[in-house]
Amino acid sequence: MHANRINDRKPxxxxAxxxxxAALHGELLLPETEGYHESRTIWNGMIDRKPALIIKCRETSDVVQGVHFARNHDLLLAVKGGGHNVAGNAVCDNGLMLDLSPMRSVTVDSARKTARVDAGCLLSDLDQATQEHGLAVSGGIVSHTGVxxxxxxxxxxxxSRKHGLSIDNLISAEVVTADGQVRTASERENPDLFWGLRGGGGNFGVVSSFEFQCATIGxxxxxxxxxxxxxxxDNYLQFHAEYVRTLPDDITVWVVIRHAPPLPFLDESVHGRIVIVVAFVYLGDPEKGQKLIQPIRQFGKPHGEAIGxxxxxxxxxxxxxxNSHGARNYWKSHHLRELSSPCIGKVIEFAEKLPGPQCEVFIPHMEGAPxxxxxxxxxxAFRSTPFVLNIHARWEDAGEDSRYIGWAKEFFQETRPFARGVYVNFLSDEGEQRVKDAYTEKAWQRLTQLKQKYDPTNLFRMNQNIKPSA
Ligand SMILES: Cc1cc2nc3c(=O)[nH]c(=O)nc-3n(C[C@H](O)[C@H](O)[C@H](O)COP(=O)(O)OP(=O)(O)OC[C@H]3O[C@@H](n4cnc5c(N)ncnc54)[C@H](O)[C@@H]3O)c2cc1C
Known part of the structure; x- marks a missing residue:
């Protein structure tokens, strides 16, 4: 009897x-099993894929079983961490998905200021555990994103401007490679793998846990x-582009252009209007922070503020x-080598045409420790580009796909002259050349060689894929 038709060649x-x-500690979900649909659902509502099998991994040994099973049965293998990647690579059609969400523990060593983090953790898990000690690990800004x-x-x-990127604070990782071996990657053990994991995505194996250096932030x-x-x-962004680059790394100031949400400190007449949200965090004495933020508060006539x-x-x-789950999302992004006057002109031109109330133009300032x-x-790569531009189209109705995606694509094309590379985590499903654009030529060569060494058959290909060099 054939229980599931996994691919065309091999029922x-x-x-099996x-x-x-029988070999698993976690659950095995089939399409008819309770919990299957919840498990296959990810953040981006555009992605609706149905794996033939899902392993809800409880331990590293479940990951090992899954890797062996996928390899031995020639199955497409997908790995779901927090399920937030906009490209939707966490889930595949047919094939096997490893859902790491049951692996959610964080162990903090407050004396060494380190945290051991299971691969299914969300940023909220990490923040909650480290904050018990006044610590934090450099990470993202939406708490339901996967670590x-x-x-x-x-x-x-x-x-990250003060304490580095998440990868700059990574001490080691436990990785299950394509041969099913459990390896440690760190500066001392498998340093080549450690190099590749820090930016190369899920191309080299399934990470089952991470060890991070924490920062003391209170x-x-x-x-x-x-x-x-x-x-x-126009005036504000010209000022912003220069001013934030003069600031010490203790302060991070970012811009989001969007329709104003109904924030309680804004007059109702502002709700729904296009505004520039300037958001900041200062790590240090608030009085000093006040002085640094003052020129932004005093610029023009802001609609309102909430600071404290x-x-x-x-x-x-x-x-x-x-950024709640379930909406349709499409992103286009670049690292910006300049937020110059002509670039600002393009940003304003397309921000004026924001296609819907949930869309955002996000411009974080990146320089500092990274x-x-x-x-x-x-x-x-691209650690010296000062800004990122993330064009975030977000909407509900599938009938509107082409209008929203069209806006993002056109905006992206028009800002290309100001770009150098792209952040791999902000890529949609854009093809091999765009994955290459996330790396320098040298890094790309090294990555393809590393892929050849650790995953010569490209078992891990549901990702921003780096093909083996051979
Ligand atoms: C709302 C939102 C806010 C964001 N904010 C930020 C931000 O502030 N800063 C930032 O840097 N990025 C941010 N991002 C981008 C984010 O870094 C990527 O979307 C990232 O891929 C999310 O990780 P995940 O585990 O949730 O994703 P998933 O979709 O689960 O995984 C992403 C990719 O990594 C692979 N993968 C997942 N877990 C593992 C593992 N354990 N081992 C090997 N491969 C694995 C998957 O197969 C997939 O290819 C944001 C994304 C969203 C949607």
């Missing part, structure tokens, strides 16, 4: 599925929002609501 026997089930995918691509957020940060007028966009000491975990989840790490130290 899967029921006894039974044997797999694993974010880290393997680089990982930046509010404290439990509250001086932070806030200043809502600038879109009518002043915020608990770190509350600040980290403050943007969750605007730029002081040599470009060849990790696979993540």
């Amino acid at each position: 899967l026997e029921a006894h 599925i039974k044997e797999l089930q 694993a995918g974010l880290t393997l691509g680089g990982g930046f957020g509010w404290i 439990t509250e940060v001086f932070s806030g929002l200043i809502i600038q007028r879109f009518e002043d966009a 000491m915020n608990p770190w975990c509350a600040w980290q989840s403050g943007f969750d609501g605007l 730029s002081r790490v040599p470009e060849n130290a990790t696979a993540y």
